[in-house]
Amino acid sequence: MKKSLVIFLFLASCTAGKKSNIDTLSHQLEAAEQALFLASEKVAVLRIRLYQEQIAAIRKKIESFDLNNPSEDLSSLFQEERKALTAMMEKERQVKKEAQEVLDLILRLITVLNSEQRF
DSSP: OHHHHHHHHHHHHHHHHHHHHHHHHHHHHHHHHHHHHHHHHHHHHHHHHHHHHHHHHHHHHHHTOOTTOOOSOGGGTTHHHHHHHHHHHHHOGGGHHHHHHHHHHHHHHHHHHHHHHHO
16 A cells, blocks of 8 residues: 555656646746747848838939930840849738839830831
8 A cells, every 4th residue: 555655656756747747848848839929020020121112222223223324135134133023022012012013114115215216
């Protein structure tokens, strides 16, 4: 009887230790998931800000373009910028309208330059 009481007490202490460990791990997991959520939100905000800055830089480059002296082939004019804007529109819906406006501006510029070259 004494031996079975010792075994019961030993098993009870092991179970209590495991429950405490489970609770600790559960709390750590919840904290890690919350930190991951907050980090992903921060990444999304930073991505939007980065795209907005890139769009503004592209817009500035277009606005400062010398219409009287296009040095490039018109089909490749602002090609990298067009690709970047298209990628931004596909990845982030919050900058889609702004990126589309700048892309339209580029295409209008190319159209104007192309029509001037024909005359």
